[in-house]
Amino acid sequence: MQDFKYYAPTEVVFGPKSESQTGKMVKKYGGNKVLIHYGGSSAERSGLLQKICDSLDAEGIKYVKLGGVVPNPRVSLVRKGVELCRKENVDFILAVGGGSVIDSAKAMSLGVLYKGDVWDFYIRKTFEKACLPIACVLTIPAAGSEMSDGSVITNDENGLKKDYCINEFRCKFAIMNPERTYSLPAWQTSCGAVDMMMHTMERYFSKDDDMDITDNIAEALLRTVMNSVKIVLREPENYRHRAQLMWAGSVAHNDLTGCGTTGDWATHNLEHELSGMFDVSHGAGLAAIWGSWARYVMHENITRFARFAVNVMGVPCDFNDAEATALEGIRRTEQFFASIGMPTNIHDLIGKDITDAQIEEMADKCSNGNTSTVGGLKVLKRDDMIAIYKMAK
């Protein structure tokens, strides 16, 4: 068992009328002038932005707005936001949207107080931590950014996708209304479910076999997500199961499912190159390569893969053959992904064959030109990455 720190200070306000508390919460956490950061026009059309503005008005809190965040959020917009915050003397950033918007808001919150360019953080040129307070009104459950310490930003000049993680990034509060997710398309709903499953599984598939409470909670969470996503795909306005998914997305990534375990994260690293190269949805990319990763690394801890098969995927345990049990678990996971419309190989993900040259390029990037590794359960070098990408073709 690993020593651990657990820190999840975000105040969650969960329920259908939670948005009306936005103004009060901003006030509680000391905001006087807010930047409302969001994505496309759906936040406007749905009336959500107006509701938030009304709530801020009611508390006498001033605000400016900046929309336009896209999936795989761009550093160019972050820079624009930093300028706006400085010009308008913003002291609080409120993200209205999903993981991309929150990650973009986190980057801005750092950039405002930093003299150099905000990309410096993401390439480890600086390690400062001072940032404006951030909070969010969550509309897309998946990324878990509403309670996490991380931000992933894409540099639109060179296509690099990089992360920065500090506790100061944790949202002061997160407003969650499951009704806001009724309109999420099936594809995005499924991508989100895969993402939250993978946040749990990246922590679960670990060298460590002795943190029972964390493992048991992780398995409970995975079963819940698998059940609820099936139901909301049939019934998009099912409050109960939209709520399960929304809360599961937060719990999956607030570190609770990693207390005492080392974790792995190779699938996330391998996927970042896929979405960097092909601009595909993160969740779909994860589904496309997980099975290949699992088959490649499972012998590092075959009992854990067997346990997953039995406790999460409902495979009858073959007590004489852990490998057969493990493999059936991987197979059923892929079948589950397919059943919610997700790809389980790269061809289905990008709609065409991937070339060997593209695989080499991704492995180069993922290994920083064969100078670094990814993974915890099995440490993967460039050659391993190529092997997994090829298995997933």
Added chain:
Amino acid sequence: MQDFKYYAPTEVVFGPKSESQTGKMVKKYGGNKVLIHYGGSSAERSGLLQKICDSLDAEGIKYVKLGGVVPNPRVSLVRKGVELCRKENVDFILAVGGGSVIDSAKAMSLGVLYKGDVWDFYIRKTFEKACLPIACVLTIPAAGSEMSDGSVITNDENGLKKDYCINEFRCKFAIMNPERTYSLPAWQTSCGAVDMMMHTMERYFSKDDDMDITDNIAEALLRTVMNSVKIVLREPENYRHRAQLMWAGSVAHNDLTGCGTTGDWATHNLEHELSGMFDVSHGAGLAAIWGSWARYVMHENITRFARFAVNVMGVPCDFNDAEATALEGIRRTEQFFASIGMPTNIHDLIGKDITDAQIEEMADKCSNGNTSTVGGLKVLKRDDMIAIYKMAK
């Protein structure tokens, strides 16, 4: 499903060497002059207090000490601590111990900044919230006070045991070293396990049947505690399972297991009168009456009791007879309590028969002279309380 707020800001530092970080953590949260609050001499004898003092010295943080906290912590000592804090200009309170010490520290932290008597909070004479920052080095896992918002104090003048709950009571940080719990006697270990189970079960046995993720996590936690306590009773120095119990105690009471549910808490209320009258251990008192409470209220939500029986107690589901399944679950819970040395009736708890007059007196106190009720799954009046106490005789 109920709307909910979730707020668990305590920074947890978990592992065998975590105590050496005490000084750094106090500094991080702004403490300059610390009151170290603790119970008996075991913290001195074990060398823990010295270790903490060394860690504070290393950061140049000054401190004074106040020991003497007893189970069911007394308001008299709290008042003494308040005087000491004022005299010494203490600005940070560090509890070293279990729930009683932390609850006592919480009460003090309020009292220092309040002009009147600290008991005023517990009898709802005032509702102020300003308090000094509190943190803890946990040595007895059970009460969950290290992450909870509550403090329960006993007034030694009139025997009343009352609580006060505010978010300001949540510890800034909690240092947890499972090795410190190796020396816990079997009785106290079992009492702790029952207490953490009941913190989960009081939230689980609810009118609500639709918060799947919370229910699934609660069941996972209960199974973990039941497994680990059996092992540590045989092997008191089993790090892995002492660690499960220590972390389970926090998660069981930081509200995670209650997100979206109403909860009940009648067993806790009924028990407070028992430990008030007979000064018995809280965990043992809970074990002594839970089964009687469960049989009395189970028809309010028989499917939930059946679910508990199947998913937690491993009872085969009788699909044609939910009541039989539910009853078998209650029976097995009592068998489990007995198997870890806990009483399952009041006679075994107090070592003699309880009189009808004593039962009436407890019911009077618990119902505030027949003016208030307890419970959420079934609302219990004075007569219901008497019936349950009699069932549990």
